[in-house]
Amino acid sequence: MKALLSAVLLLAGAGMAKAEDWTQILNEARGQTVYFHAWGGDRRTNDFIASVGEEVLRDYGVTLRQVPLADTADAVARVLAEKAAGRDADGSVDLIWLNGPNFLAMADQGLLGAPFVQDLPNAAWLDLSEGSANSVDFTVPVEGRESPWRLARFVFTYDADRIDPPPGRMADWVGWAAAHPGRVTHPDPANFMGATFLKQALIELAPLGTDLSIPPTDASFAAATAPLWDWYDALRPNLWRQGQSFPENESVQLQMLNDYEVDMSMSLDPASAAAAIAEGLLPPSVRVHVPDGGSIGNVSFVAIPFNAAHRAGAEVVANALLDPATQARMQDPAVLGAFSVLDPARLDAEGRAAFAALPDDPALPTLADLGPVLTEPHPAWMTRLTDEWQRRYTR
Incomplete structure (x- = not known):
């Protein structure tokens, strides 16, 4: 008061x-x-x-x-x-x-x-x-x-006792997943968490000069996402279940991490790992990872x-x-x-x-640990991105 x-x-x-x-x-x-x-x-x-x-x-x-x-x-x-x-x-x-x-x-x-x-x-x-x-x-x-009312930052969570930290660059995920076949995945992009994973990769992989702050045209979308789909095509075979199915949302993937079915998850809440460890929902060896160039953040x-x-x-x-x-x-x-x-x-x-x-908590990053905030693309990018992913990878 x-x-x-x-x-x-x-x-x-x-x-x-x-x-x-x-x-x-x-x-x-x-x-x-x-x-x-x-x-x-x-x-x-x-x-x-x-x-x-x-x-x-x-x-x-x-x-x-x-x-x-x-x-x-x-x-x-x-x-x-x-x-x-x-x-x-x-x-x-x-x-x-x-x-x-x-x-x-x-x-x-x-x-x-x-x-x-x-x-x-x-x-x-x-x-x-x-x-x-x-x-x-x-x-x-x-x-x-x-x-x-609350700040969101995209982070990865991984079990440090079972797997190396994810690489600092999304481009290097292909080799990292190949070294840990079947142990990594992402939520279905129909869910906002899976869509955010794709957006994080898009921001890094899009050609220099791509403006993601404005709605895409057919031409700009095709040009911006071409490297993303090449990257994903190489990544997909080493995902959990060879990328043929995906957890419904982050809560399901969190449970998979706790059940040793996969070794990593992701969240828009940087404190989620510390909170889940405190509740016994994750092992104490889980830690938070942020890409080198920062991660998507929104409010x-x-x-x-x-x-x-x-x-x-x-x-x-x-x-x-x-x-x-x-x-x-x-x-x-x-x-x-x-x-x-x-x-x-x-x-x-x-x-x-x-x-x-x-x-304080060893699984809780500080604001400094989170690095730069990457601005969300215009909403039209997410809509087109998830639609195109569905067209390409679901039958």
Whole structure:
């Protein structure tokens, strides 16, 4: 609560939002039930969202209900159907965990509500400068229509007792997989984790001068991906099951790593290995590897649809997700282990102390260990990439 008061005063003093405006939002939100449509495939994330629900109920009288999703596109489709039916108010989706192609789809179809991030007191702790990770979503400016809440960085996890670290360059994976035949794989690219694996390789292998920040044409896509498909054709025979089948998602591959069926996995959460080791889901010998040139990074956002029934309550939840104490707890591997989106340089003494108290772990990389952040390609690249992979490698 002290951090929130500091943020309110900071925003008011800077002219970004007035404390009385936020008080009005709090008054309107009290008693509301916010239906938060969020991917439900990870128990730790679900538990963390539930704990935030306990906080906003206790502090602001807002009830948070997670609507677990198998695919975020399901929630996008629901909002789109409501718009088509003329349901311009009292929508069933108040808040949605969103990024990448799903954000672009909602933005293009007019499914997002008015900008709201500037209304959040805890936005004072964010770097919202033009081009910052919190201001663009897969190269698309968010324009205040999404609020960040957790940082994602693509990393590999491997069992150091059974296998050498993956090579620093994706180009060298062909020889490395040949030295460990059948022991490496990736999730099906129909899943975002498998698609991210392909994007990581594309960024490195695409010809010099390829601009992945703009939508591809037929010609630019063919030219950019030709080296990728040559690389993958050479890699595939040495994948698990000769690349004829793939784990459904990262959770399945994590279990395969624990069961000694494969020796590596991958994640968009750099703390996932430390967290899984602490829970007994991975052996203590598992470590995290980042490619030499850095890895794809992005921010997970929450957005409020245009017809949300409980917009004020949704803003309260978005703000609570940015509280420094909550962000520090989220980064604790014993809780969730997701890296914070807050700018350490902007935190007050209380916020800095919360992060300084976090534990160390040999399987937990530091921000310095993670190296440079590679910008996500424009969402259209992922769509075309996964479609082309399906065309080439599934029968």
